[in-house]
Amino acid sequence: xxxxxxxxxxxxxxxxxxxxxxxxxxxxxxxxxxxxxxxxxxxxxxxxxxxxxxxxxxxxxxxxxxxxxxxxxxxxxxxxxxxxxxxxxxxxxxxxxxxxxxxxxxxxxxxxxxxxxxxxxxxxxxxxxxxxxxxxxxxxxxxxxxxxxxxxxxxxxxxxxxxxxxxxxxxxxxxxxxxxxxxxxxxxxxxxx
Amino acid sequence: xxxxxxxxxxxxxxxxxxxxxxxxxxxxxxxxxxxxxxxxxxxxxxxxxxxxxxxxxxxxxxxxxxxxxxxxxxxxxxxxxxxxxxxxxxxxxxxxxxxxxxxxxxxxxxxxxxxxxxxxxxxxxxxxxxxxxxxxxxxxxxxxxxxxxxxxxxxxxxxxxxxxxxxxxxxxxxxxxxxxxxxxxxxxxxxxx
Numbered sequence: 237x238x239x240x241x242x243x244x245x246x247x248x249x250x251x252x253x254x255x256x257x258x259x260x261x262x263x264x265x266x267x268x269x270x271x272x273x274x275x276x277x278x279x280x281x282x283x284x285x286x287x288x289x290x291x292x293x294x295x296x297x298x299x300x301x302x303x304x305x306x307x308x309x310x311x312x313x314x315x316x317x318x319x320x321x322x323x324x325x326x327x328x329x330x331x332x333x334x335x336x337x338x339x340x341x342x343x344x345x346x347x348x349x350x351x352x353x354x355x356x357x358x359x360x361x362x363x364x365x366x367x368x369x370x371x372x373x374x375x376x377x378x379x380x381x382x383x384x385x386x387x388x389x390x391x392x393x394x395x396x397x398x399x400x401x402x403x404x405x406x407x408x409x410x411x412x413x414x415x416x417x418x419x420x421x422x423x424x425x426x427x428x429x
Numbered sequence: 430x431x432x433x434x435x436x437x438x439x440x441x442x443x444x445x446x447x448x449x450x451x452x453x454x455x456x457x458x459x460x461x462x463x464x465x466x467x468x469x470x471x472x473x474x475x476x477x478x479x480x481x482x483x484x485x486x487x488x489x490x491x492x493x494x495x496x497x498x499x500x501x502x503x504x505x506x507x508x509x510x511x512x513x514x515x516x517x518x519x520x521x522x523x524x525x526x527x528x529x530x531x532x533x534x535x536x537x538x539x540x541x542x543x544x545x546x547x548x549x550x551x552x553x554x555x556x557x558x559x560x561x562x563x564x565x566x567x568x569x570x571x572x573x574x575x576x577x578x579x580x581x582x583x584x585x586x587x588x589x590x591x592x593x594x595x596x597x598x599x600x601x602x603x604x605x606x607x608x609x610x611x612x613x614x615x616x617x618x619x620x621x622x
Contacts, residue, residue: 385581
């Protein structure tokens with residue numbers, strides 16, 4: 237049960253409202269390159285994000301726009317910004333952290349929307365059938381190599397719009413010396429104390 | 430079998446020769462605060478380290494001086510600097526990466542000495558006896574919490590000069606949302622494929 241790795245750098249999903257504030261009223265995001273998940277793309281647009289302690293420039297906007305703005309950053313970024321967002325599944329932003337987003341046309345402060353993304357596996361419905369797994373299952377993932385890690389509680393997300401990929405952030409990727417496209421393994425684990 | 434966590438930020442151990450070049454001929458390191466391992470200390474001195482792609486300022490010098498200069502950085506730092514050091518046990522620097530070290534009195538280029546430290550557990554001889562472990566054993570360490578990780582191949586280092594601590598770098602600490610002093614667990618693992 238092998239799965240290719242996709243390492244997510246910090247990024248931001250914007251709502252139409254925030255695109256208008258940051259880039260101008262009739263602005264539409266410009267696709268820059270497609271992502272591995274169908275119809276998703278990295279946009280040419282970037283923003284600056286700013287917390288009480290510091291800021292990070294050139295944060296990539298992903299498209300298409302979403303109902304609610306969501307910013308996914310690493311724990312390392314949190315120390316730079318001086319904020320303490322929760323570890324959450326994508327879309328679960330209620331009561332998460334806020335910060336200031338700065339674009340070329342204006343800036344906006346959001347009260348919530350900043351999360352550290354919980355690692356997860358995107359899986360097409362057919363992959364899930366093959367593997368005997370269901371949406372919202374949790375599995376162990378073993379990486380291999382000289383810094384091998386077994387990630388616990390990896391969320392399985394199943395859709396006929398997904399292609400198979402294990403998503404981690406840069407902290408997780410660097411901790412295990414992972415590279416994009418590298419294969420990792422879904423395993424079962426017996427823990428003996 | 431619980432062990433407290435110690436997260437190591439990037440740091441540098443200097444030889445007497447490099448202290449003289451960087452800080453001046455008769456300079457001696459000034460202890461700033463003691464580390465958890467006996468007789469080791471963070472010094473008041475810091476240096477800048479510089480690679481082909483970028484530099485990092487205020488890298489803490491640890492004392493006392495050593496026979497050979499050794500710089501321990503994270504994979505995240507490697508991207509900033511533009512170098513690709515190996516993952517190594519402390520002291521094993523042959524053929525590792527190099528960079529430029531800049532101090533207030535001068536600078537020096539080292540050809541080797543830069544490593545990403547292999548995570549390890551420092552353990553007093555009495556702890557090792559209690560746990561039934563020996564120097565150079567490898568164990569699994571489970572962290573707990575919502576980003577729980579099982580670290581494989583954790584090196585056991587036993588000495589009557591060591592106090593019990595699980596040493597990871599900032600990438601590993603951030604990937605698992607660890608805090609200094611948090612307790613983690615040495616476990617046995619049965620992997621089923």
